[in-house]
Amino acid sequence: xxxxxxxxxxxxxxxxxxxxxxxxxxxxxxxxxxxxxxxxxxxxxxxxxxxxxxxxxxxxxxxxxxxxxxxxxxxxxxxxxxxxxxxxxxxxxxxxxxxxxxxxxxxxxxxxxxxxxxxxxxxxxxxxxxxxxxxxxxxxxxxxxxxxxxxxxxxxxxxxxxxxxxxxxxxxxxxxxxxxxxxxxxxxxxxxxxxxxxxxxxxxxxxxxxxxxxxxxxxxxxxxxxxxxxxxxxxxxxxxxxxxxxxxxxxxxxxxxxxxxxxxxxxxxxxxxxxxxxxxxxxxxxxxxxxxxxxxxxxxxxxxxxxxxxxxxxxxxxxxxxxxxxxxxxxxxxxxxxxxxxxxxxxxxxxxxxxxxxxxxxxxxxxxxxxxxxxxxxxxxxxxxxxxxxxxxxxxxxxxxxxxxxxxxxxxxxxxxxxxxxxxxxxxxxxxxxxxxxxxxxxxxxxxxxxxxxxxxxxxxxxxxxxxxxxxxxxxxxxxxxxxxxxxxxxxxxxxxxxxxxxxxxxxxxxxxxxxxxxxxxxxxxxxxxxxxxxxxxxxxxxxxxxxxxxxxxxxxxxxxxx
Amino acid sequence: xxxxxxxxxxxxxxxxxxxxxxxxxxxxxxxxxxxxxxxxxxxxxxxxxxxxxxxxxxxxxxxxxxxxxxxxxxxxxxxxxxxxxxxxxxxxxxxxxxxxxxxxxxxxxxxxxxxxxxxxxxxxxxxxxxxxxxxxxxxxxxxxxxxxxxxxxxxxxxxxxxxxxxxxxxxxxxxxxxxxxxx
Numbered sequence: 001x002x003x004x005x006x007x008x009x010x011x012x013x014x015x016x017x018x019x020x021x022x023x024x025x026x027x028x029x030x031x032x033x034x035x036x037x038x039x040x041x042x043x044x045x046x047x048x049x050x051x052x053x054x055x056x057x058x059x060x061x062x063x064x065x066x067x068x069x070x071x072x073x074x075x076x077x078x079x080x081x082x083x084x085x086x087x088x089x090x091x092x093x094x095x096x097x098x099x100x101x102x103x104x105x106x107x108x109x110x111x112x113x114x115x116x117x118x119x120x121x122x123x124x125x126x127x128x129x130x131x132x133x134x135x136x137x138x139x140x141x142x143x144x145x146x147x148x149x150x151x152x153x154x155x156x157x158x159x160x161x162x163x164x165x166x167x168x169x170x171x172x173x174x175x176x177x178x179x180x181x182x183x184x185x186x187x188x189x190x191x192x193x194x195x196x197x198x199x200x201x202x203x204x205x206x207x208x209x210x211x212x213x214x215x216x217x218x219x220x221x222x223x224x225x226x227x228x229x230x231x232x233x234x235x236x237x238x239x240x241x242x243x244x245x246x247x248x249x250x251x252x253x254x255x256x257x258x259x260x261x262x263x264x265x266x267x268x269x270x271x272x273x274x275x276x277x278x279x280x281x282x283x284x285x286x287x288x289x290x291x292x293x294x295x296x297x298x299x300x301x302x303x304x305x306x307x308x309x310x311x312x313x314x315x316x317x318x319x320x321x322x323x324x325x326x327x328x329x330x331x332x333x334x335x336x337x338x339x340x341x342x343x344x345x346x347x348x349x350x351x352x353x354x355x356x357x358x359x360x361x362x363x364x365x366x367x368x369x370x371x372x373x374x375x376x377x378x379x380x381x382x383x384x385x386x387x388x389x390x391x392x393x394x395x396x397x398x399x400x401x402x403x404x405x406x407x408x409x410x411x412x413x414x415x416x417x418x419x420x421x422x423x424x425x426x427x428x429x430x431x432x433x434x435x436x437x438x439x440x441x442x443x444x445x446x447x448x449x450x451x452x453x454x455x456x457x458x459x460x461x462x463x464x465x466x467x468x469x470x471x472x473x474x475x476x477x478x479x480x481x482x483x484x485x486x487x488x489x490x491x492x493x494x495x496x497x498x499x500x501x502x503x504x505x506x507x508x509x510x511x512x513x514x515x516x517x518x519x520x521x522x523x524x525x526x527x528x529x530x531x532x533x534x535x536x537x538x539x540x541x542x543x544x545x546x547x548x549x550x551x552x553x554x555x556x557x558x559x560x561x562x563x
Numbered sequence: 564x565x566x567x568x569x570x571x572x573x574x575x576x577x578x579x580x581x582x583x584x585x586x587x588x589x590x591x592x593x594x595x596x597x598x599x600x601x602x603x604x605x606x607x608x609x610x611x612x613x614x615x616x617x618x619x620x621x622x623x624x625x626x627x628x629x630x631x632x633x634x635x636x637x638x639x640x641x642x643x644x645x646x647x648x649x650x651x652x653x654x655x656x657x658x659x660x661x662x663x664x665x666x667x668x669x670x671x672x673x674x675x676x677x678x679x680x681x682x683x684x685x686x687x688x689x690x691x692x693x694x695x696x697x698x699x700x701x702x703x704x705x706x707x708x709x710x711x712x713x714x715x716x717x718x719x720x721x722x723x724x725x726x727x728x729x730x731x732x733x734x735x736x737x738x739x740x741x742x743x744x745x746x
Contacts, residue, residue: 044731429734435734447608447688451688
């Protein structure tokens with residue numbers, strides 16, 4: 001099928017380095033001695049732990065429940081025993097740790113009961129929930145949850161299957177398309193039905209003729225509306241907006257998403273995972289990882305999530321002496337791993353052993369000469385030099401005005417920069433700084449709101465207390481008036497403005513009345529013996545001259561003496 | 564002559580009416596400058612500036628009663644922002660009001676807490692839950708780290724704990740040039 005293709009702006013054509021690893025078929029990686037499965041599969045998606053140390057788990061059993069909007073489930077990659085739930089370093093540029101479940105495999109690979117899902121018979125929201133529970137995320141690198149991306153299922157006309165795999169060295173999608181084309185297209189049909197798209201377009205870079213051939217053959221057996229389209233190999237042709245523009249001619253504006261323009265894009269490996277999840281009920285417990293670079297036997301392996309990266313690299317041969325670091329992802333967008341003990345994540349598409357021979361150290365950074373080469377190379381049509389100046393001077397507001405967040409960090413600008421400025425590092429710095437400020441700001445807003453609410457609440461409590469007091473005072477006054485205490489009513493200040501004062505006055509009057517009523521009582525109706533006793537005491541007191549002292553101790557006796 | 568005077572007078576009356584209407588119609592509630600200053604302040608409500616909360620401090624700055632360098636939680640960056648907003652010179656944080664500390668949250672040692680509710684009453688953002696003679700605890704995501712709960716605690720069971728860096732809060736560092744290599 002021929003199709004008019006539009007190009008995208010900029011881009012570069014680096015050496016593809018695909019042939020090193022694309023020749024050999026995908027082999028399953030052997031079971032490692034220990035699997036470390038991070039409950040946080042990406043910086044933003046976190047799962048809640050469902051297992052405890054010592055617990056037996058089966059392959060595919062859920063060990064992490066999705067948390068939050070962007071959360072997806074995490075599953076045990078094999079059967080075995082949970083030996084620990086603890087913080088372990090995760091493959092992230094920071095090298096920081098995250099809560100992980102450590103599983104010791106029992107070697108039996110016993111699956112838990114799997115439940116295939118009939119997406120045609122069941123409602124759509126159940127299908128999305130099934131995908132979430134199966135832990136299906138985009139395998140192109142960003143690991144965005146697929147059930148969120150499938151959205152509301154309306155307004156999408158074209159579903160694009162992204163098989164471009166434009167980044168150098170990586171061949172996992174290439175091998176997957178060659179070997180499992182039918183499964184990928186079956187998954188794509190499910191996605192198409194769930195998203196309600198009329199057309200399905202598979203975009204594959206033209207440097208992968210075998211994959212194109214395999215997908216063509218698989219598509220031939222399907223009913224219409226499936227187009228397999230080779231796209232010119234030009235990095236970053238596999239960027240979502242770039243591929244959409246190449247295949248449909250639709251240019252997605254700054255800050256908008258493909259879904260708003262009737263186009264949605266999924267990676268081929270994601271489609272494959274969707275097929276496995278629907279047809280067999282299999283959760284995402286493994287993925288294809290390319291092992292390449294400075295190794296003896298480059299190739300692709302199907303690795304369980306949680307396999308230590310050093311174990312995987314050992315499959316490609318012993319570590320060579322000149323390997324100075326290992327990159328996760330491609331050389332353009334990937335990062336150097338802080339250590340090799342970190343596990344494979346759902347996002348781990350490629351591991352490259354780097355050596356100074358393959359990746360010579362960048363020449364020293366020089367001052368920007370304002371040549372504009374970066375702007376010509378930028379596939380997002382930004383002005384990288386402006387962004388660089390603003391990021392460098394920490395003028396983040398201005399950087400955002402120049403659409404910093406439309407930068408896809410593809411690295412084209414840094415690749416072409418004659419001054420060898422690590423431009424992407426500046427953009428990443430600026431982006432994370434802006435995010436941190438956003439977080440601080442929302443925390444401050446929340447604190448302000450809570451503080452103001454507390455002040456309002458305290459004010460309200462004070463008012464309520466005053467109202468209660470006033471009501472009580474009024475009630476007391478009314479009661480006293482009803483009891484016929486005219487004297488009390490006269491004593492109390494007329495129509496007291498302050499309810500508290502009124503209450504006190506009322507209480508005082510009451511006490512006075514009570515005292516007046518009670519005072520004579522203990523000297524009234526005395527027996528003759530008691531009276532005689534009192535008289536005797538009084539006589540003694542007089543003899544001692546105590547009665548004359550007007551201090552407090554003697555005062556209570558006065559009524560008795562008077563009587 | 565008279566007609567010219569009348570015309571001028573009627574124009575003046577008409578314009579005056581328009582201005583008068585605009586003053587009512589577009590009246591700005593509150594002082595927008597206070598709002599702007601308050602937006603820069605970190606909302607810890609800690610009172611280290613000498614005012615009972617961020618808003619009163621913002622009010623005091625706007626009135627020219629307080630200086631811009633009295634907010635330790637806002638730190639140097641906050642002072643810079645205030646200086647930019649108000650067109651004043653930057654000045655270092657005033658020492659008598661405290662020092663800039665890493666962001667921390669209060670932590671109640673639940674073994675030692677006697678349930679006196681004094682910290683609950685002291686918390687400006689209602690981030691402590693508990694009841695009389697019941698254990699209290701801090702809702703960490705809501706805690707602003709103002710330290711106002713520490714002093715009232717009769718058994719000294721509240722400590723400040725610095726927030727550790729996580730994968731979520733980690734930031735890319737400012738790219739630095741290796742001088743040895745560049746030379």
